[in-house]
Amino acid sequence: MNDLFFFFGAVRWQDLIDVLINSYIIFRLYVLFRGTNVVRVLIGIAFLWFLQRLAGYLGLIITSWAIQGVTAFAALIIIVVFRNEIRSVLQVKNLKTILWGIPRKGIETPVEIIVDSVYELARKRIGALIVLPGREDLGESIHSGIRWQGLLSREMIMSIFWQDGPVHDGAAIIEGDSIREVGAILPLSHRKDLPSHYGTRHRAAAGLAESTDALVIVVSEERGNVVVAKGSRMSAIRRREELVQMLEKHIGVHAKQGGYMRKEKLVLGAAALVSILFISGIWFSFTRGLETLITLEIPVEYMNRDPAMEILNTSANAVHLHLSGPGALIKSIRPEQAKVKLDLSKGVIGRNTLTITPENITLPPGIFLKKVEPLAVDVTLDILVKKELPIQVDWVGKLPEHLILTDARLTPEKIQVIGGNRVLGNISTIYTEKVSLDYIEKPGTITLKLALEPASLKIAPGSKDRITVEYVVKKRYP
């Protein structure tokens, strides 16, 4: 119980806002794309993500990786495959609809007119193909349609499919209370299980219903019966009421009825609840194990240093940060995400002790600082000066016993260096790199680099960084 109190006590107001914002985004995605395949794919991705977490928890490494890869590609697949649905949501609907509106059909389709017309056509054995689109865009599936935009009426439907009419062979697309297109060519189904008496009109209906969420009504010219294609189902409809029910379900006429409204509210409420639970679950999975600890060694960055000053020495180049946070975040944290920055704007020449406070430390969201070691850093600052110093060769090794190195002339003999005033005050000579005597047998000339020590020293612009040494070797006389 105490653990539960501790857990909820650790919930910050930022966490609540975080959960609410993301829950609302999920809920809005559902509202905008419900009824389309996008939602089904999103649910599939969420299921994959859950499986991946489960596989990770159970230690199934390869399964976890494989699902992770598929989930990552799924986002790309959604954008490519459902680009039309996404476009129709983003382009057609206004900002208000996207952000908080509940999309409903603005103009109701006169179901009775369609049903009367369909059975009139069937009675007269006039073939017909009527398409009632769902939420998906049919632009990719339907071709060669003739723009009609006529108000829907029984007479209009009868005249479109009249056998002598120029557009009676194609499909009529009904949107709301108007006929949008006529003479449209639908994709044919390649199914082998369709009854043999089904003709091209039935195959076209099946083809469109399979590839989209549209409902297609077929009136057989030969048999005079009515068939409805929806999804992969082809249903022969004998009773008028049955067709009315199917059309109302498809176009959402139930919205007028109180029971349906209640059901709709229940569905939306459930969707909102699922969204909150889903995001809370993700949040909980991140915050699980709040007291996970990690120690990172982070290099100290110094800011706002006076350009005339040089950092001569620091007591620590890096500090140890003891961090706590959710296990998932702690596991994924990288050292470069944490920064320790110390302000040198108030630094003075000499030793400066800078205390490391939380304000000096930048951490990723959700990660908390427990301890810093060391708590303070000593930084020695100095002003830069230029000084001319003599150069001396740093001989090492052993000269053969019979030889004696009598002279070594350097060109140049002196060099100008730039460094901290206090450092240069204690330096009287600049030494060359170490030169071995082991292989010297006779007089010669060598070119050497300088060994600047400490490393903060720099050769002044205009001075050579290479020194020529002309040495003289003679035989030793006893």
Next chain:
Amino acid sequence: MIVKYKLSLFFLVILSVELFISSQIFAQNTEPTSSKEVPIKKLTLSKAAMCEEVKEHTPKNRTVVYSMNLGRVICYTSFDPVPEKTFIYHNWFHRDKLSTKIKLVLHPPRWSTYSRIQLRETDKGPWRVEVTDKQGNILRVLRFSVVD
């Protein structure tokens, strides 16, 4: 009586002016003469060398590299002239750290002297000897290295 007194006073003034002018002329003539006759002698370092040994007041085996096997390092200096009894310093630096400061007495009219340090294992590396007068003015810097 008064005229006689005024005349005496006039001659006295004339005599005083002449005496003053003649004394100024004498000083101008004698001063340069005296400076030429007594030349100022300055302590001068005529020779300085790092060597392995000194024989008969002369440095032998001058070198800039000393082996540890040799065991010692000698800094030889010779002064000519030495105007008066004085002293100098040989300041021995290992890298930039003063290792030892040796005081050496000089006698007129000329004087040769040397200082010597014994080598230890920790003495390897570059060295320099600063030769200074008693006021600390650097007369010469000699550089060498102690190696294996």
